[in-house]
Amino acid sequence: xxxxxxxxxxxxxVIFLIVLVLSAYIVPYMFLNHIEKASGAFLYWIIFAxxxxxxxxxxxxxxxxx
Amino acid sequence: xxxxxxxxxxxxxxxxxxxVAYFARKGMKKGLIEYFLSGRSTGGFVAALSYSATTYxxxxxxxxxxxxxxxxxGALGFELIYLAGLSLVAFFGPRxxxxxxxxxxxxxxxxxxxxxxxxxxxxxxxxxxxxxxxxYLAVQLMGVGYLMTGLSGGSIPFMVGVIIxxxxxxxxxxxxxxRSVTWTDSLQSLIMIVVSVxxxxxxxxxxxxxxxxxxxxxxxxxxxxxxxxxPGFFNFKAFLGLTLPWFFFSISNPQVSxxxxxxxxxxxxxxxxxxxxxxxxxxxxxxxxxxxxTKLLIPGLEQADMATPTLLGSEYVPTVLGLIAMVGITxxxxxxxxxxxxxxxxxxxxDLFANLGDEENxxxxxxxxxxxxxxxxxxxxxxxxxxxxIATLSVASSVGLLVVVPxxxxxxxxxxxxxxxxxSSxxxxxxTAIxxxxxxxxxLGHWPGVWTLFVTILVFILVSLFTEPPQEKAEEFVGYLxxxxxxxxxx
Numbered sequence: 001x002x003x004x005x006x007x008x009x010x011x012x013x014v015i016f017l018i019v020l021v022l023s024a025y026i027v028p029y030m031f032l033n034h035i036e037k038a039s040g041a042f043l044y045w046i047i048f049a050x051x052x053x054x055x056x057x058x059x060x061x062x063x064x065x066x
Numbered sequence: 067x068x069x070x071x072x073x074x075x076x077x078x079x080x081x082x083x084x085x086v087a088y089f090a091r092k093g094m095k096k097g098l099i100e101y102f103l104s105g106r107s108t109g110g111f112v113a114a115l116s117y118s119a120t121t122y123x124x125x126x127x128x129x130x131x132x133x134x135x136x137x138x139x140g141a142l143g144f145e146l147i148y149l150a151g152l153s154l155v156a157f158f159g160p161r162x163x164x165x166x167x168x169x170x171x172x173x174x175x176x177x178x179x180x181x182x183x184x185x186x187x188x189x190x191x192x193x194x195x196x197x198x199x200x201x202y203l204a205v206q207l208m209g210v211g212y213l214m215t216g217l218s219g220g221s222i223p224f225m226v227g228v229i230i231x232x233x234x235x236x237x238x239x240x241x242x243x244x245r246s247v248t249w250t251d252s253l254q255s256l257i258m259i260v261v262s263v264x265x266x267x268x269x270x271x272x273x274x275x276x277x278x279x280x281x282x283x284x285x286x287x288x289x290x291x292x293x294x295x296x297p298g299f300f301n302f303k304a305f306l307g308l309t310l311p312w313f314f315f316s317i318s319n320p321q322v323s324x325x326x327x328x329x330x331x332x333x334x335x336x337x338x339x340x341x342x343x344x345x346x347x348x349x350x351x352x353x354x355x356x357x358x359x360t361k362l363l364i365p366g367l368e369q370a371d372m373a374t375p376t377l378l379g380s381e382y383v384p385t386v387l388g389l390i391a392m393v394g395i396t397x398x399x400x401x402x403x404x405x406x407x408x409x410x411x412x413x414x415x416x417d418l419f420a421n422l423g424d425e426e427n428x429x430x431x432x433x434x435x436x437x438x439x440x441x442x443x444x445x446x447x448x449x450x451x452x453x454x455x456i457a458t459l460s461v462a463s464s465v466g467l468l469v470v471v472p473x474x475x476x477x478x479x480x481x482x483x484x485x486x487x488x489x490s491s492x493x494x495x496x497x498t499a500i501x502x503x504x505x506x507x508x509x510l511g512h513w514p515g516v517w518t519l520f521v522t523i524l525v526f527i528l529v530s531l532f533t534e535p536p537q538e539k540a541e542e543f544v545g546y547l548x549x550x551x552x553x554x555x556x557x
Contacts, residue, residue, distance in 0.1 A: 001552065003552055013557055021150055024143060025305070028293075033293050036293055038292060041294055046351070049150060052152075053149070053347060057339070059557050061336075062556070062557060063336060065331060
């Protein structure tokens, strides 16, 4: 992949991950703090982690040996 | 449960683990790279299991379950934010691996020293790691001590568990270095995950009416445990103070960042990351649900850290399962301890006493082995002091290790970063961490981790702006990486 394309992809993923991680603080503390159910913060963090896991795997899937 | 059962279970575990360690030694070659990095030729599967076992310690089933027991669902958020921090490895992992091979680094701090062209950075970082990782190691030893005491109803003294754990960690690190550590880690990670899942299902289906029953009971009996701040422990500033150091754990802690040097190929590293993420996701949820289950079955415990040992020793868990769980948690502790000892030993040999000679030098290896024993003994003394809440201490250790994070970012992403910036940020950051930790001060209500990271970044940037960067080395290092990243599609 050429450098420009790589840089663009890198930037996009970094921004996506930063937003995702910030949401793991903001959403449970600001929007789910009154929902006393498993479908509140518990579910949100599970979904957050799954997205983070798939994003990380997706980034490693670009790699090639040579 | 009778003491003899506990001893028999531990004995069987010691025998099986030692057989694995012995077989690891059989294929071992000579030399320092072989001893500390398993020859940079670890396969993806073993690397994944070993990474998991090293990262996840007795903290999970003892400390995290305790956090859930006292603070509710915030414990889940805390640990999953840590897991999301593994996304850093998708960027840093291949970079560490590439420069490690090209420039022959054994320790991550050796890499910093070389990149910034100043050996004192490696020395400062290595000292910091020793200062902060030995308490972390002691916490693991204490985990085993608490567990055996709890399970035997107090009749096995705390120090017996501590000494058994220290002895095993020394043995399995000495037998074949990284090779015996990764092999025994793999065995131990399988024990950890299988055991924790089986017991969780047993408890939930036998005593709590399944998962629906578990959440139903939590919702009716402890509704605020499903929210943050919840019962109070996880107020926002505490949550931030706890999660921030752990988010950077994968690059700040040398015993895990050193693992980025060991895969045999990029494909193996990819398998390592995928395997670890899967393992971590399951293990986190299991540990948190374990904490919730204990809250429902045995409410009113004064010390949250005792939730798991008390549950395992209670009538809710059959003796055999309790014993297996004890082995699972002991495995989690020992797999972390031996990795820390091995890594610290490599830091001492490569960074503190870097002029001992070339790689094949027997003196370096001999000293490395003595250092492993010395570190274990210091950890043992620390553990015997039985300091307060196990989980908080464990987090405190990772606060101090944050001080190398800006230097690591700078090494790869900022050519103008300087040696003076790196070394001053490590020293001032460490002083900040130690001062805040010991004084108990929380300026503006923020925890030591937040301030330590802030101060370290600030010093690193400011000092770098006013000093000369090692231009030639930066060009060589970053230039080499740029070429390789493009070739290999690494983001």
